Amino acid sequence: MLTSTQERIIEATAPVVAEHLTTITQHFYPLMFERYPEVAPLFNQTHQATGGQPRALASSVLAYVQLRKNPAQARHALETVVNKHVSLDIQPDQYPIVGECLMAAIGDVLGEAVTEEVADAWGALYQELADLLIDLESQRYREFAEAPGGWRGARSFRIADIRQESAVIRSFVLEPEDGQPVADFRPGQFIGVRLTIDDKPVYRHYSLSAFPNGRSYRISIKREADGVVSRHFHDVLNIGDRIELLPPAGDLTLPEEGHDPLMLLSGGVGQTPMLSLLRQALEQGRQVVYLHAALDEDHHAFGNDVQALARDYPDQLRVVTVYEQADDASHVDHIGRVDRELIARYLPAGAPHCYYVGPQGFMVAVDQILQSLGVPAERRHFEHFGPSRALEAA
Numbered sequence: 001m002l003t004s005t006q007e008r009i010i011e012a013t014a015p016v017v018a019e020h021l022t023t024i025t026q027h028f029y030p031l032m033f034e035r036y037p038e039v040a041p042l043f044n045q046t047h048q049a050t051g052g053q054p055r056a057l058a059s060s061v062l063a064y065v066q067l068r069k070n071p072a073q074a075r076h077a078l079e080t081v082v083n084k085h086v087s088l089d090i091q092p093d094q095y096p097i098v099g100e101c102l103m104a105a106i107g108d109v110l111g112e113a114v115t116e117e118v119a120d121a122w123g124a125l126y127q128e129l130a131d132l133l134i135d136l137e138s139q140r141y142r143e144f145a146e147a148p149g150g151w152r153g154a155r156s157f158r159i160a161d162i163r164q165e166s167a168v169i170r171s172f173v174l175e176p177e178d179g180q181p182v183a184d185f186r187p188g189q190f191i192g193v194r195l196t197i198d199d200k201p202v203y204r205h206y207s208l209s210a211f212p213n214g215r216s217y218r219i220s221i222k223r224e225a226d227g228v229v230s231r232h233f234h235d236v237l238n239i240g241d242r243i244e245l246l247p248p249a250g251d252l253t254l255p256e257e258g259h260d261p262l263m264l265l266s267g268g269v270g271q272t273p274m275l276s277l278l279r280q281a282l283e284q285g286r287q288v289v290y291l292h293a294a295l296d297e298d299h300h301a302f303g304n305d306v307q308a309l310a311r312d313y314p315d316q317l318r319v320v321t322v323y324e325q326a327d328d329a330s331h332v333d334h335i336g337r338v339d340r341e342l343i344a345r346y347l348p349a350g351a352p353h354c355y356y357v358g359p360q361g362f363m364v365a366v367d368q369i370l371q372s373l374g375v376p377a378e379r380r381h382f383e384h385f386g387p388s389r390a391l392e393a394a
């Protein structure tokens, strides 16, 4: 609980902190990595270079400052952060490190404006936020550990199978070394992966690309030319190699039951969370349009898996395939990029929920088109693979 003096100080200084928050968070990360190099592997360094991570932290802090008086809304706003933390197995003892470095960064950026009282109020606010996150995360760790096939922390898996799905995407089937069952996840969720590369630990999370089966998990990874971990998966790891998995998490999920029609739209490797969402939606008896956009035929992954579902659910599933480039239009529904006319043609009647994942430009385009077609925000669901950001044109 903040004292009334602390509350007053937060209110008075929030606008100036908000104004400088991105500068503060940009300063914060290098400062933290210098003081505590052991936490650096928890952060994808590419997202530092692009500024995505500092922007995401700034917007979470801002959202919390604005919503903290309404606990339900504050918890909802922090859901994405909690999911990322769970998939990295973030623990309570890491919060004081962030708190200390964030306060130091605020002091460095705002200078003399940060009196002892101001620092004390913001320190208390950080502690309130940290306590809430620790509480939400420990609940999630407990629930997963108690589920049949669940665990706490890292569990050791072996690569049981590898399959090339397209020119750039490869699937890895992961089975636990202990031979015991693995817990179900919610279709659409991702899982934390911990590996050692050049003797250093690295963490990532990847969408689970196959439906829960109790025995194994599957992730499907695009090889990125400058991606340290994706190149390691593609170029170094083989069947039989060991990796560690952290709990699954993520809120791009369907309610347990539902009958509203769905439109799922994916671009490129954004199809990974869609595959299990699609199957779940069909099992729920929903009408589904699944639109997938790929660069071309060589980059089109999982085409056979989706066609198999279309055969199993002929009355429920409509598959729409879009290639940016193709010589022959006979086996695609559209050549080029998604546009308003295309989406309008396939958008299910009624009040559909729409889920979309793809490169930023794809998601921005889809979001704007759906909005213009009258799909309200609460029926538009999307997820960023890296730090969250607004769907604004780059």
Ligand SMILES: NC(=O)C1=CN([C@@H]2O[C@H](COP(=O)(O)OP(=O)(O)OC[C@H]3O[C@@H](n4cnc5c(N)ncnc54)[C@H](O)[C@@H]3O)[C@@H](O)[C@H]2O)C=CC1
Pocket: 222, 224, 267, 268, 269, 270, 271, 293, 294, 295, 299, 322, 323, 324, 336, 337, 338, 357, 358, 359, 360, 361, 362, 365, 383, 384, 385, 386
């Ligand atoms: N939700 C997320 O955060 C995701 C991020 N990505 C990232 O995006 C990058 C590219 O991913 P790839 O799988 O190689 O995609 P890609 O380059 O193979 O493109 C996939 C599809 O998206 C379409 N597309 C791309 N930009 C578009 C735009 N501005 N408007 C409309 N359609 C557009 C392309 O025409 C193509 O059909 C990668 O770095 C990847 O990590 C990819 C998928 C999901």
